[in-house]
Amino acid sequence: xxxxxxxxxxxxxxxxxxxxxxxxxxxxxxxxxxxxxxxxxxxxxxxxxxxxxxxxxxxxxxxxxxxxxxxxxxxxxxxxxxxxxxxxxxxxxxxxxxxxxxxxxxxxxxxxxxxxxxxxxxxxxxxxxxxxxxxxxxxxxxxxxxxxxxxxxxxxxxxxxxxxxxxxxxxxxxxxxxxxxxxxxxxxxxxxxxxxxxxxxxxxxxxxxxxxxxxxxxxxxxxxxxxxxxxxxxxxxxxxxxxxxxxxxxxxxxxxxxxxxxxxxxxxxxxxxxxxxxxxxxxxxxxxxxxxxxxxxxxxxxxxxxxxxxxxxxxxxxxxxxxxxxxxxxxxxxxxxxxxxxxxxxxxxxxxxxxxxxxxxxxxxxxxxxxxxxxxxxxxxxxxxxxxxxxxxxxxxxxxxxxxxxxxxxxx
Amino acid sequence: xxxxxxxxxxxxxxxxxxxxxxxxxxxxxxxxxxxxxxxxxxxxxxxxxxxxxxxxxxxxxxxxxxxxxxxxxxxxxxxxxxxxxxxxxxxxxxxxxxxxxxxxxxxxxxxxxxxxxxxxxxxxxxxxxxxxxxxxxxxxxxxxxxxxxxxxxxxxxxxxxxxxxxxxxxxxxxxxxxxxxxxxxxxxxxxxxxxxxxxxxxxxxxxxxxxxxxxxxxxxxxxxxxxxxxxxxxxxxxxxxxxxxxxxxxxxxxxxxxxxxxxxxxxxxxxxxxxxxxxxxxxxxxxxxxxxxxxxxxxxxxxxxxxxxxxxxxxxxxxxxxxxxxxxxxxxxxxxxxxxxxxxxxxxxxxxxxxxxxxxxxxxxxxxxxxxxxxxxxxxxxxxxxxxxxxxxxxxxxxxxxxxxxxxxxx
Numbered sequence: 001x002x003x004x005x006x007x008x009x010x011x012x013x014x015x016x017x018x019x020x021x022x023x024x025x026x027x028x029x030x031x032x033x034x035x036x037x038x039x040x041x042x043x044x045x046x047x048x049x050x051x052x053x054x055x056x057x058x059x060x061x062x063x064x065x066x067x068x069x070x071x072x073x074x075x076x077x078x079x080x081x082x083x084x085x086x087x088x089x090x091x092x093x094x095x096x097x098x099x100x101x102x103x104x105x106x107x108x109x110x111x112x113x114x115x116x117x118x119x120x121x122x123x124x125x126x127x128x129x130x131x132x133x134x135x136x137x138x139x140x141x142x143x144x145x146x147x148x149x150x151x152x153x154x155x156x157x158x159x160x161x162x163x164x165x166x167x168x169x170x171x172x173x174x175x176x177x178x179x180x181x182x183x184x185x186x187x188x189x190x191x192x193x194x195x196x197x198x199x200x201x202x203x204x205x206x207x208x209x210x211x212x213x214x215x216x217x218x219x220x221x222x223x224x225x226x227x228x229x230x231x232x233x234x235x236x237x238x239x240x241x242x243x244x245x246x247x248x249x250x251x252x253x254x255x256x257x258x259x260x261x262x263x264x265x266x267x268x269x270x271x272x273x274x275x276x277x278x279x280x281x282x283x284x285x286x287x288x289x290x291x292x293x294x295x296x297x298x299x300x301x302x303x304x305x306x307x308x309x310x311x312x313x314x315x316x317x318x319x320x321x322x323x324x325x326x327x328x329x330x331x332x333x334x335x336x337x338x339x340x341x342x343x344x345x346x347x348x349x350x351x352x353x354x355x356x357x358x359x360x361x362x363x364x365x366x367x368x369x370x371x372x373x374x375x376x377x378x379x380x381x382x383x384x385x386x387x388x389x390x391x392x393x394x395x396x397x398x399x400x401x402x403x404x405x406x407x408x409x410x411x412x
Numbered sequence: 413x414x415x416x417x418x419x420x421x422x423x424x425x426x427x428x429x430x431x432x433x434x435x436x437x438x439x440x441x442x443x444x445x446x447x448x449x450x451x452x453x454x455x456x457x458x459x460x461x462x463x464x465x466x467x468x469x470x471x472x473x474x475x476x477x478x479x480x481x482x483x484x485x486x487x488x489x490x491x492x493x494x495x496x497x498x499x500x501x502x503x504x505x506x507x508x509x510x511x512x513x514x515x516x517x518x519x520x521x522x523x524x525x526x527x528x529x530x531x532x533x534x535x536x537x538x539x540x541x542x543x544x545x546x547x548x549x550x551x552x553x554x555x556x557x558x559x560x561x562x563x564x565x566x567x568x569x570x571x572x573x574x575x576x577x578x579x580x581x582x583x584x585x586x587x588x589x590x591x592x593x594x595x596x597x598x599x600x601x602x603x604x605x606x607x608x609x610x611x612x613x614x615x616x617x618x619x620x621x622x623x624x625x626x627x628x629x630x631x632x633x634x635x636x637x638x639x640x641x642x643x644x645x646x647x648x649x650x651x652x653x654x655x656x657x658x659x660x661x662x663x664x665x666x667x668x669x670x671x672x673x674x675x676x677x678x679x680x681x682x683x684x685x686x687x688x689x690x691x692x693x694x695x696x697x698x699x700x701x702x703x704x705x706x707x708x709x710x711x712x713x714x715x716x717x718x719x720x721x722x723x724x725x726x727x728x729x730x731x732x733x734x735x736x737x738x739x740x741x742x743x744x745x746x747x748x749x750x751x752x753x754x755x756x757x758x759x760x761x762x763x764x765x766x767x768x769x770x771x772x773x774x775x776x777x778x779x780x781x782x783x784x785x786x787x788x789x790x791x792x793x794x795x796x797x798x799x800x801x802x803x804x805x806x807x808x809x810x811x812x813x814x815x816x817x818x819x820x821x822x823x
Contacts, residue, residue: 018701025697032690069570102522104515104580110481111582113515113524157479171522198524275449276687279442283691286438287698290431294705297427359675 004315008322015295022291023331026385029284030335031342033277033381035371038343039351040273042372044266046365048227048255053129054190056258057095057221058230061086061237064251066218067258072101072173075216077246082220085244091233093225096123097217099207101178103170105200107158114154116168116200118207118217127223130188130201137162137186145206147185151196155187162187166200172212180210191361230254277381281388289392292324296396303400304408313401320400324393331389332382343373414726418733425706432702433742436796439695440746441753443688443792448754448782449762450684454677455783458640460602461673462666463540465509465528465610467632468645469652470669474662476629477669482512482584486661487627496631499655500648506633507534510618514581516611521569526609527581529618538634541599541612548573548597555614559593562607563600573598579611583622591621640677642667684788688795695796696803703735704807714811715819724812731811735804736797743793750789754782 012019052058061082063074076082079097086095099118104111121140125131130149131139140147148166150158160166164184172178182202190196208214224233234254241247256263296303303316350368357367422429462468471492476484486492489508496506510529515522532551536542541550541560551560559577566572573595583589593613601607619625633652635644645665653663667674707714714727762780 018705021697021701021704025694025701028697029694109586111515111588112513113522159479276446279446280691280694283435283439283442284694284698286435287695287701290435290698291701291705293431294428294702298705298709353679359672359679362672 004319004322005326008319008326011319012323012326018291018295019327022288022327023334025284025287025291026328026331026389027334027338029280030332030382030385031339032280033385034336034339034373034378035343035346036273036277037381038339038347038373038377039369039371040270041374041377042347042370043365044269045227045372046370047266048262050365051259051262052223052227052255054133054192054195055128056255057127058224058227059222059234059237059252059254060258061220061222061250061252062218064249067251067253070100072171072211075099075173075213075218076220076250077216078244079215079217079220081244082250085240086220086222086237089233089236089240091225091229091236093223094123094126095220095222096120096127097204098124098219098221099204099211099213099217100219101170101172101207101211103168103178105158106167106169107160107164110158112154112157114198114200116148116170116202116207118204118211119201120204127221129190133188133190134186135189137184139186140201140203142203143205144185144203145209146180146182147203148182149186149188149201150184151199152187152189153193153197154200155184157197160184168200168210170211172210173214173216174212176212178211180206193362277384281384284385285388285392288389289396292320292393292396293399296320296399300403300408303403304405304410307403307405308409313403316400317397320397321393324397325390328386328389328393332386335385336378336382340373340378343371343377346371347373414729414733418730419737421730422734422737428702428706428709429738432699432706432738433745435695435698435702436739436742436800437746437749439691440743440792440796441749442691443796444747444750444784444789445753445782446687447684447788447792448750448784449780450680451785451788452758452780452782454680455638455640456780458666458673458677459638460540461670462634462638464601464606465511465539465632466666466669467506467538468635468638469633469649469663469665471631471633471652471656471661471663472629474660477662477664480512480629482582482622482624482629485510485584485624485627485629486631487625488658489626489628491658492631492656492661495652495655496633499651500633504633504635504648505534505538506631507531507538508615508628509535509630509632510615510622510624511629512581512622514579514611516565516569517578517580518569518571518576520571523568523608525565525579525611527579527618528610528612529615530612531615535612538632540601544599544601545597546600548595550597551612551614553614553616555596556617557591557593558596559611559613560597560599561595561611562604562609563598564604564607565611566595566598568608571595577611579613579621581622584624589621589623642674685791685795688792692795692799696799699735699800700803700806703731703804704810707731707807707811710811711814711819714814715816718814719816719820727812728805728808731808732801732804735801735808739797739800743796747789747793751784754784758782 061076063076065071066074086092097120100115103114103116105114105116119140121142121144125139134149135152140149150160155161158166162184166182166184168180168182170178204217222233224230231254234252237252241250244250306316307313347370350370352368360367471486473484473486508531512527514525514527516525530541530551532553536550546563548560551558561577571577575595577593577595578590579593580588580590599607615628635648639645642665645667649663649665656663717727758781
């Protein structure tokens with residue numbers, strides 16, 4: 001340990017009260033930043049996972065152009081081949097196939113225009129959360145061809161219940177008229193109004209028959225092992241597309257492309273969070289700047305004596321900088337530790353904010369919010385605090401260079 | 413006497429005073445500025461959703477909001493008209509609408525939409541549509557089979573002005589009514605969802621197509637100025653309800669029509685004040701630290717005063733009064749700085765359109781004009797003043813406890 005470092009460490013404990021207050025300010029700011037950032041990131045992860053679970057999956061394989069136009073004829077012609085290929089890709093948890101068609105859906109008294117989705121009941125249950133969302137009636141069975149699941153709000157709008165019949169009327173893939181009568185087997189509630197108002201699901205086989213799709217489907221919906229694996233899996237699929245026959249007509253959009261609003265919404269919220277953090281850090285920086293400045297005014301005499309016995313001004317500057325760095329490091333370490341403990345506590349217990357359930361539901365967040373501690377959320381904020389406090393200690397330290405030993409020693 | 417002494421004391425060492433003031437000013441400024449940003453966003457959000465066909469107040473059939481279909485429409489227009497004109501202040505505008513779900517289709521596409529039948533001239537004055545046309549023309553009352561659609565709708569349906577569009581919906585006889593329209597104009601809106609959802613035709617044509625006769629789905633009323641607390645709207649709605657005196661009609665304010673918005677406003681207000689507290693704590697450490705250092709520098713002075721017979725309580729009073737002056741000056745200067753910075757920004761607003769899709773998801777406007785609320789200024793000022801005085805007690809007690817001999821021996 002160099003002599004400056006040793007002196008710095010001893011110096012800061014010469015006035016323990018001041019040091020403790022400064023450290024507390026730094027620790028407080030770091031703690032708030034660790035907690036808030038973990039909280040935000042935790043909410044985003046929940047939002048992404050819920051949306052991914054309810055409908056889109058992490059990745060999809062679709063015909064090129066389907067994402068934009070949703071045209072009936074843009075299909076995956078040979079899903080079996082795609083399935084065989086997907087079985088060989090690493091990092092994929094599960095996958096399923098779906099087909100979609102816009103139809104007029106009528107009950108006895110009401111008619112609505114809705115997108116009907118054909119799902120593979122067995123595989124779908126592993127990929128999406130739909131099975132667990134069925135609150136009334138039951139989920140589809142493998143061979144159900146004319147049974148349907150319907151969102152709760154849509155069932156209200158159509159004035160239908162379990163076992164009622166729905167007539168659907170749409171256009172098949174070949175342009176023919178697609179018409180059928182479906183029996184409602186289950187009613188689901190996701191809490192996301194948009195989804196509950198606009199979705200009807202039926203067995204994929206039945207769907208393919210009614211809409212003259214043959215064996216083809218519109219989407220292969222893929223869940224990766226984790227959110228972090230998505231880009232890797234996407235790359236892997238893209239690289240090996242040409243192994244599939246007709247692979248050149250396929251595309252692999254990920255959840256960010258399928259739901260651009262979600263990603264940008266998260267970015268937006270992150271930006272407004274960052275503005276708030278910056279303001280907090282500025283306030284903290286000012287209180288620390290003040291403390292450093294006052295400390296230096298107070299110690300003018302001491303510096304004068306040091307200079308008189310031959311210490312160069314740059315060495316004193318170095319000493320003062322070391323002091324502030326020591327305090328900052330102790331402060332942010334404390335902040336990280338306390339912040340992480342607080343975060344971990346709430347990560348287990350969840351945070352409940354009364355009166356916000358209805359809003360959160362729409363973004364797919366359950367009524368308890370769970371922060372999530374990660375390396376980034378634990379270190380990003382404190383790192384910024386470190387840099388800012390360092391910068392704000394430079395100016396007071398530079399004042400030392402202007403001191404003249406005799407004048408300084410005369411200062412009380 | 414205490415006040416004069418304190419005032420002179422704080423200017424005895426201007427450098428120290430300015431250092432403490434700076435901390436208070438920056439803290440108060442940050443509170444005012446952040447509050448203004450948030451309030452600006454809130455007001456713009458409410459204004460947007462009100463002008464997106466909500467209005468300040470709406471009247472519907474009792475069942476319509478649960479079940480927005482053509483059967484749940486209101487007749488007895490004469491009575492409604494009379495109630496509206498007698499109970500509302502002159503200058504308040506309203507318009508009648510037919511609003512039902514429908515299916516739009518052309519050769520390439522089919523999709524669900526909300527069909528809105530409007531009185532073109534009146535509607536233009538109360539909702540966004542009046543200023544939203546970007547190409548083609550707006551509707552007139554006489555138009556027979558003309559329709560206007562949103563920009564995003566046009567793109568989704570891959571069509572253009574002058575092309576045909578077929579609308580289908582259920583009429584009052586429970587039959588499917590369908591009619592062909594020609595697109596004459598295109599509108600834009602804050603969000604793509606609105607551009608895709610709503611299509612407009614003249615009220616008379618909608619009523620005819622759906623065999624509704626004279627009846628309508630809703631009346632939308634726009635008060636002359638938005639009151640974000642909703643008090644004015646509630647008052648007007650009460651008067652209207654009394655004037656109509658018929659419980660098949662339901663009068664609701666935007667706060668009732670948009671419960672999510674109301675909950676959001678409450679939540680963000682709560683959150684803002686929590687953040688004020690957090691900022692204060694960050695600032696408070698600095699205030700305590702600097703004033704504590706100042707007290708120690710002046711130890712000799714306090715000892716002398718005590719030796720001259722000043723009581724500890726008087727010293728506490730003196731130090732707290734000094735802090736009081738510092739805080740008041742800091743709060744005032746912080747407010748001035750806050751007002752100036754907000755004024756500088758709100759001339760042009762902050763452009764958020766780079767994050768347009770995200771802004772739509774959260775319902776945030778594309779342009780943000782910060783807005784200062786008296787309530788926030790008061791809360792920020794009070795928080796800083798009250799808590800600032802509270803934390804200044806610590807250095808004050810320290811100062812009061814110096815004994816004359818101990819203090820005067822220093823140096």
